[in-house]
Amino acid sequence: MRKVTVYITLKQGVLDPQGKAIQESLHSLGYKEVQEARVGKYIEMQVEDGTDIEVEARVKQMCDKLLANPVIEDYHFEVEGAVRS
């Protein structure tokens, strides 16, 4: 079993009301040093073992088809134990 971690973020330029709300709440709590906050998703999966290339190709498909919305979101992922390409 391998751990796969997927990070999904809004593309640069896409409005992020949740991030804006967090920034404003932090300001009102006195954390004025926070200039920007943007919120993304973080997905941890346990995936059955395979070669690095197989697992990476399958995870890329999962991101493109289901996990991320490629119109407004970017993603990157890490496969535990894989040599970074």
Add this chain to the structure above:
Amino acid sequence: MRKVTVYITLKQGVLDPQGKAIQESLHSLGYKEVQEARVGKYIEMQVEDGTDIEVEARVKQMCDKLLANPVIEDYHFEVEGAVRS
């Protein structure tokens, strides 16, 4: 300005219906190798500069007070350019 990245995950044992839904959707798309999926939050902030210790202490407070719910969530964070303690 420093980039701070906060990762918030549900504690082990806390039910994650969103993760379960993702896992089931992946199965129905044919990705049967996914044994578990858990969803967390990923927050990127731009924070005004300070010493590593100051920034880390402030970010820890932000997590405890606002960003994470310590009853059901764990968090960790990375401060860009900080020596890991």
